[in-house]
Amino acid sequence: MPKTIEVTELILRDAHQSLMATRMAMEDMVPACEDIDKAGYWSVECWGGATFDSCIRFLNEDPWDRLRKFRKLLPNSRLQMLLRGQNLLGYRHYEDEVVDRFVDKAAENGMDVFRVFDALNDIRNVRQAIKAVKKAGKHAQGTICYTVSPLHTVTGYVEMAEQLVDLGCDSICIKDMAALLKPQPAYDIVKAIKEACGEELRIHVHVHATTGVTMVSLMKAIEAGADCVDTAISSLSLGPGHNPTESLVEMLEGTPYVTKLDKSRLLKVKEYFAGIRPRYKEYLSNITGVETEIFDSQIPGGMISNMESQLKQQGAADRLKEVLCEVPRVRKDAGYPPLVTPSSQIVGTQAVFNVMMGRYKVLTGEFADLMLGYYGTTLGQRDPEVINLAHKQARKNPITCRPADLLKPEWDQLRSSGLALKGCNGSDEDVLTYAMFPQVAPKFFSTRQEGPKNLGKDPSAKPAAAPAPGGNAETGKGPVM
Amino acid sequence: MPKTIEVTELILRDAHQSLMATRMAMEDMVPACEDIDKAGYWSVECWGGATFDSCIRFLNEDPWDRLRKFRKLLPNSRLQMLLRGQNLLGYRHYEDEVVDRFVDKAAENGMDVFRVFDALNDIRNVRQAIKAVKKAGKHAQGTICYTVSPLHTVTGYVEMAEQLVDLGCDSICIKDMAALLKPQPAYDIVKAIKEACGEELRIHVHVHATTGVTMVSLMKAIEAGADCVDTAISSLSLGPGHNPTESLVEMLEGTPYVTKLDKSRLLKVKEYFAGIRPRYKEYLSNITGVETEIFDSQIPGGMISNMESQLKQQGAADRLKEVLCEVPRVRKDAGYPPLVTPSSQIVGTQAVFNVMMGRYKVLTGEFADLMLGYYGTTLGQRDPEVINLAHKQARKNPITCRPADLLKPEWDQLRSSGLALKGCNGSDEDVLTYAMFPQVAPKFFSTRQEGPKNLGKDPSAKPAAAPAPGGNAETGKGPVM
Numbered sequence: 001m002p003k004t005i006e007v008t009e010l011i012l013r014d015a016h017q018s019l020m021a022t023r024m025a026m027e028d029m030v031p032a033c034e035d036i037d038k039a040g041y042w043s044v045e046c047w048g049g050a051t052f053d054s055c056i057r058f059l060n061e062d063p064w065d066r067l068r069k070f071r072k073l074l075p076n077s078r079l080q081m082l083l084r085g086q087n088l089l090g091y092r093h094y095e096d097e098v099v100d101r102f103v104d105k106a107a108e109n110g111m112d113v114f115r116v117f118d119a120l121n122d123i124r125n126v127r128q129a130i131k132a133v134k135k136a137g138k139h140a141q142g143t144i145c146y147t148v149s150p151l152h153t154v155t156g157y158v159e160m161a162e163q164l165v166d167l168g169c170d171s172i173c174i175k176d177m178a179a180l181l182k183p184q185p186a187y188d189i190v191k192a193i194k195e196a197c198g199e200e201l202r203i204h205v206h207v208h209a210t211t212g213v214t215m216v217s218l219m220k221a222i223e224a225g226a227d228c229v230d231t232a233i234s235s236l237s238l239g240p241g242h243n244p245t246e247s248l249v250e251m252l253e254g255t256p257y258v259t260k261l262d263k264s265r266l267l268k269v270k271e272y273f274a275g276i277r278p279r280y281k282e283y284l285s286n287i288t289g290v291e292t293e294i295f296d297s298q299i300p301g302g303m304i305s306n307m308e309s310q311l312k313q314q315g316a317a318d319r320l321k322e323v324l325c326e327v328p329r330v331r332k333d334a335g336y337p338p339l340v341t342p343s344s345q346i347v348g349t350q351a352v353f354n355v356m357m358g359r360y361k362v363l364t365g366e367f368a369d370l371m372l373g374y375y376g377t378t379l380g381q382r383d384p385e386v387i388n389l390a391h392k393q394a395r396k397n398p399i400t401c402r403p404a405d406l407l408k409p410e411w412d413q414l415r416s417s418g419l420a421l422k423g424c425n426g427s428d429e430d431v432l433t434y435a436m437f438p439q440v441a442p443k444f445f446s447t448r449q450e451g452p453k454n455l456g457k458d459p460s461a462k463p464a465a466a467p468a469p470g471g472n473a474e475t476g477k478g479p480v481m
Numbered sequence: 482m483p484k485t486i487e488v489t490e491l492i493l494r495d496a497h498q499s500l501m502a503t504r505m506a507m508e509d510m511v512p513a514c515e516d517i518d519k520a521g522y523w524s525v526e527c528w529g530g531a532t533f534d535s536c537i538r539f540l541n542e543d544p545w546d547r548l549r550k551f552r553k554l555l556p557n558s559r560l561q562m563l564l565r566g567q568n569l570l571g572y573r574h575y576e577d578e579v580v581d582r583f584v585d586k587a588a589e590n591g592m593d594v595f596r597v598f599d600a601l602n603d604i605r606n607v608r609q610a611i612k613a614v615k616k617a618g619k620h621a622q623g624t625i626c627y628t629v630s631p632l633h634t635v636t637g638y639v640e641m642a643e644q645l646v647d648l649g650c651d652s653i654c655i656k657d658m659a660a661l662l663k664p665q666p667a668y669d670i671v672k673a674i675k676e677a678c679g680e681e682l683r684i685h686v687h688v689h690a691t692t693g694v695t696m697v698s699l700m701k702a703i704e705a706g707a708d709c710v711d712t713a714i715s716s717l718s719l720g721p722g723h724n725p726t727e728s729l730v731e732m733l734e735g736t737p738y739v740t741k742l743d744k745s746r747l748l749k750v751k752e753y754f755a756g757i758r759p760r761y762k763e764y765l766s767n768i769t770g771v772e773t774e775i776f777d778s779q780i781p782g783g784m785i786s787n788m789e790s791q792l793k794q795q796g797a798a799d800r801l802k803e804v805l806c807e808v809p810r811v812r813k814d815a816g817y818p819p820l821v822t823p824s825s826q827i828v829g830t831q832a833v834f835n836v837m838m839g840r841y842k843v844l845t846g847e848f849a850d851l852m853l854g855y856y857g858t859t860l861g862q863r864d865p866e867v868i869n870l871a872h873k874q875a876r877k878n879p880i881t882c883r884p885a886d887l888l889k890p891e892w893d894q895l896r897s898s899g900l901a902l903k904g905c906n907g908s909d910e911d912v913l914t915y916a917m918f919p920q921v922a923p924k925f926f927s928t929r930q931e932g933p934k935n936l937g938k939d940p941s942a943k944p945a946a947a948p949a950p951g952g953n954a955e956t957g958k959g960p961v962m
């Protein structure tokens with residue numbers, strides 16, 4: 001009997017986030033839901049920070065309403081979301097009560113599976129969210145952000161998996177947002193976690209397609225015992241997106257593994273989104289091939305374009321090479337954080353500052369916070385001299401505690417501020433929307449009654465003043481912390 | 482010690498054939514040659530039927546001159562070509578002396594490795610070419626066209642490999658022109674051939690990327706013992722093309738396999754062709770994603786578009802579904818030929834005829850020839866009733882001998898006809914050019930002195946009356962037989 005490999009479909013969240021700047025309107029997803037629901041997926045990822053943000057920033061859509069619609073449209077499916085641990089869907093750490101309330105409301109509105117991660121892999125930053133998910137009776141998926149550095153080892157990832165299991169996680173996700181996970185490490189990490197934690201521990205693998213090797217990594221992860229992999233329907237796959245769902249199904253033919261996906265349903269979903277895709281062409285990623293340089297530079301493509309535009313703004317476009325050489329140095333000094341949002345922006349901007357003004361002559365507020373522990377802890381030791389500079393410039397003390405431990409209860413304040421906004425409907429959901437995006441929510445509440453804008457249908461509906469989406473498609477954008 | 486996996490670079494032949502309609506001018510390849518030459522490839526594929534055709538049909542370039550230039554520009558590299566067995570680079574069977582003379586001249590002008598195949602996998606159609614290659618002291622690579630049918634088995638492929646070895650082949654190529662080769666069969670076939678023929682028999686694997694699974698197939702083929710795989714530099718890869726060279730290098734990191742490719746050279750080649758690619762945008766394939774339907778339909782994408790346009794011409798575009806259902810029937814009746822040029826066009830056109838006029842009411846001349854054995858033998862038995870119809874309509878008897886056995890010596894006639902053409906330079910190379918493309922060569926000879934046209938540089942140089950390239954990018958196009 002072949003082993004069934006389960007699949008999480010990404011089309012409703014990460015796929016359009018990675019390939020069309022998170023702009024897909026709910027209206028354009030609805031017609032595909034029946035086929036998605038009946039195709040046999042283990043789960044359907046459909047909610048996260050960037051989609052939430054995009055809903056209120058660009059689409060004039062209530063993200064909670066979107067979730068409730070998904071719940072109705074996908075009655076047979078586990079709904080899955082990506083949750084940034086103590087940051088929830090926002091860009092700062094929230095006090096624990098806010099975490100609890102957010103998770104409760106997401107569960108109440110229909111969420112089944114919470115993939116909880118922290119950009120620094122600081123386990124303390126995911127603890128409260130996982131606890132809340134378990135309390136709500138939902139599936140808590142503890143997440144390991146995969147990165148490469150002299151300090152990141154298979155053993156380290158296994159230890160993190162064990163800690164996540166100890167927190168009560170129902171499954172582990174190995175999350176490779178930058179397409180860095182090669183076949184052999186994919187095999188080794190899955191194998192080692194299974195050996196350490198037991199065969200029955202579910203392991204999910206999330207990879208992007210950017211570097212052209214990760215379909216092979218999925219195969220190797222499956223051979224090592226992975227239970228579920230993430231893919232996106234082919235018409236919205238590849239490039240900075242994901243490996244195609246249909247290819248995964250075909251890849252396994254004749255092997256000791258099989259999916260239970262219904263190919264005729266997949267074909268319908270494919271054809272449907274092939275029709276939708278061109279409507280969003282102004283948002284489409286123009287990367288359709290692969291990029292392998294990231295393996296050597298460790299600098300994701302989106303981060304390079306961010307740094308390029310920062311340099312251009314300062315009339316120093318010719319200094320990109322220096323900045324690219326500076327990045328690994330800054331990353332090392334910061335204790336080898338994975339380079340994903342927000343750490344990629346923080347490290348990248350500091351590298352630009354270092355080249356333009358001299359090394360660590362000026363620290364950004366965010367970099368100082370990172371050095372001082374306000375984002376959490378890093379695997380590597382942070383450089384004591386740079387910590388000292390950060391301490392002096394930011395006039396803050398370094399901390400070693402969990403960052404959220406410094407926060408005072410804030411729910412009541414958030415609630416009263418939220419309720420005071422014009423158009424707020426008085427629900428806890430609205431308060432949470434305000435709490436996540438205090439700069440964007442007020443305008444959204446005030447225009448909500450105008451109804452959703454479909455930017456694919458009517459590109460002119462795009463608000464002229466809206467900021468462009470940030471560099472990293474994975475975890476959203478905007479101001480940090 | 483990791484095993485070194487060798488690589489054949491396809492950028493100079495199959496990559497631009499598959500992705501930009503074979504239009505790349507020699508001028509645009511020259512600057513990349515030094516880096517290609519020093520990157521550490523096992524071979525550089527740079528010549529074949531479609532590039533030869535395109536040279537004289539579109540680019541006003543002497544294909545023999547191109548070969549001699551490659552020889553000078555790539556002094557450290559094995560030059561490799563694709564040779565259609567008894568068809569050489571043309572669309573009919575040639576008498577053995579022409580085969581011998583062609584191979585001799587190709588060798589003399591610098592060719593090292595001859596990948597010899599027959600579209601029907603009829604070993605008799607590759608015998609003479611392989612003999613000629615061996616006589617010229619060059620590398621003869623016997624080729625198995627991979628296809629899927631109820632009759633095609635691993636055992637069958639192993640037997641074909643053994644026969645190719647018996648003919649004196651220096652290596653075996655498994656050639657998957659339609660991206661049908663899944664990981665498990667890739668593993669099984671390579672493994673079984675190695676077991677039957679010995680570990681020391683070199684096995685090369687050629688796959689396209691169309692279906693999104695073949696990078697995994699390369700990994701599995703390597704695990705089974707494959708010695709060399711074909712890839713294309715990333716900036717001209719994927720879609721109907723090939724897996725990216727750089728991704729292959731990275732994929733193997735940490736495994737028991739390694740390439741000896743120089744990544745910094747690859748990066749230069751990549752960046753160079755990334756700059757060239759947009760200049761050919763009017764020829765670029767607009768398929769950048771994957772297509773997996775071919776696994777079920779067995780009908781390559783190019784073949785579907787051919788049939789669609791045939792139906793449109795007859796005002797019957799609405800009957801495509803019927804035709805698609807008819808194709809497997811026709812293929813079965815024809816003895817399950819692999820669906821590649823020319824068999825894909827022959828089977829596809831007959832399916833259109835069957836739907837439009839009633840099953841086998843009218844046979845095309847080519848389909849009749851196929852049924853009567855004039856292309857060679859097929860793995861499956863051809864349907865006796867349809868053979869009978871072909872016999873009646875074509876007024877030809879079925880044959881079972883090697884088709885070329887029926888041909889009379891023709892070199893002297895070809896030579897005198899070729900030499901009589903205006904602009905012919907009197908060389909055997911020119912005679913061979915005429916022999917391969919008797920309809921195109923006369924015009925080419927008469928305009929040759931005007932020098933090459935670079936369609937990327939100056940799209941207006943495109944001859945207005947030139948026919949569009951045919952459906953299948955693999956083995957050329959144009960009239961058949």
Ligand SMILES: [Co+2]
Nearest residue numbers: 014177208474
């Ligand atoms: Co992702």
Ligand SMILES: [Co+2]
Nearest residue numbers: 495658689955
């Ligand atoms: Co090919």
